[in-house]
Amino acid sequence: MLNFKNKHKKLDNYSLHHGVGLVASDDPNGIISEQFKTIRTNIQFSSVDKPLKSILFTSSEPSEGKSTVSSNIAVTWAQQNEKVLLIDADLRRPTVHQTFNVDNKKGLSNYLLGNATFEEIIQPTDFHNLYVITSGPIPPNPSELLGSNKIKQLFTRLSESFGLLILDAPPINTVTDAQVLANLVDGVILVVPQGIANKAAVAHAKQALLMVHAHILGAVMNRVIRDQHYGYYGSYYGLEKYQRKS
Numbered sequence: 676m677l678n679f680k681n682k683h684k685k686l687d688n689y690s691l692h693h694g695v696g697l698v699a700s701d702d703p704n705g706i707i708s709e710q711f712k713t714i715r716t717n718i719q720f721s722s723v724d725k726p727l728k729s730i731l732f733t734s735s736e737p738s739e740g741k742s743t744v745s746s747n748i749a750v751t752w753a754q755q756n757e758k759v760l761l762i763d764a765d766l767r768r769p770t771v772h773q774t775f776n777v778d779n780k781k782g783l784s785n786y787l788l789g790n791a792t793f794e795e796i797i798q799p800t801d802f803h804n805l806y807v808i809t810s811g812p813i814p815p816n817p818s819e820l821l822g823s824n825k826i827k828q829l830f831t832r833l834s835e836s837f838g839l840l841i842l843d844a845p846p847i848n849t850v851t852d853a854q855v856l857a858n859l860v861d862g863v864i865l866v867v868p869q870g871i872a873n874k875a876a877v878a879h880a881k882q883a884l885l886m887v888h889a890h891i892l893g894a895v896m897n898r899v900i901r902d903q904h905y906g907y908y909g910s911y912y913g914l915e916k917y918q919r920k921s
């Protein structure tokens with residue numbers, strides 16, 4: 676496991692137990708919700724030739740805001756009248772069931788192990804047009820499960836029923852899961868907490884994604900400090916275009 680030094684960094688377990696904050700629904704007309712709408716538009720425009728059917732959110736290291744950003748983007752996208760499915764593909768530190776207050780007895784891991792059906796794992800949420808697949812119980816071998824042929828077939832089938840699949844994935848630099856999943860989606864977005872992420876770690880994550888020929892759409896800058904405030908309402912989310920490998 677790579678260990679990039681970062682004096683600001685600590686593992687945050689709050690969202691594991693309580694889910695992440697859905698600013699996009701709590702304050703739909705607020706500044707942060709507007710930022711999420713801008714990100715949604717930027718993501719849509721980042722792939723003009725081919726409409727995106729599946730996107731994956733990851734980051735270089737843990738606790739950088741992947742679940743916060745992917746869940747809020749899912750809510751924002753569904754508000755646009757598109758049928759959206761948020762998949763908790765983080766089989767190690769899952770949060771989607773907590774965030775959307777749904778059951779986690781039958782999720783992705785159960786399906787991949789052959790213990791749940793396609794219909795059983797798709798759950799509606801309180802939001803119109805937004806559905807989720809939770810992680811299911813944490814398996815001993817996440818990378819192996821995520822690398823199976825069964826997941827490819829699942830995504831193909833899901834794409835027939837949903838306008839967009841959004842994957843909340845584990846961090847790149849700690850486990851291979853996100854690299855494996857990056858290959859199955861149309862685009863990857865890196866969540867980068869400004870002032871917290873280690874530059875070398877972000878560069879390493881980008882290289883790891885390019886190595887598996889992932890289509891990097893860009894990066895969402897999280898926790899950008901503005902006007903001396905820090906935290907949600909001082910945060911600024913923007914999509915920075917990464918240079919694509921030709």
Ligand SMILES: Nc1ncnc2c1ncn2[C@@H]1O[C@H](COP(=O)(O)OP(=O)(O)OP(=O)(O)O)[C@@H](O)[C@H]1O
Pocket residue numbers: 687689690691695696734736737738739740741742743744765768770845846897898905906907908910
């Ligand atoms: N912009 C923000 N402002 C304030 N707090 C934030 C912001 N983004 C994330 N957080 C908080 O940071 C913590 C970690 O966020 P989150 O769970 O989204 O990260 P993650 O990358 O999904 O973590 P993990 O690696 O465990 O999956 C949570 O407590 C979340 O509420």
Ligand SMILES: [Mg+2]
Pocket residue numbers: 741742743765768769770843
């Ligand atoms: Mg997470």
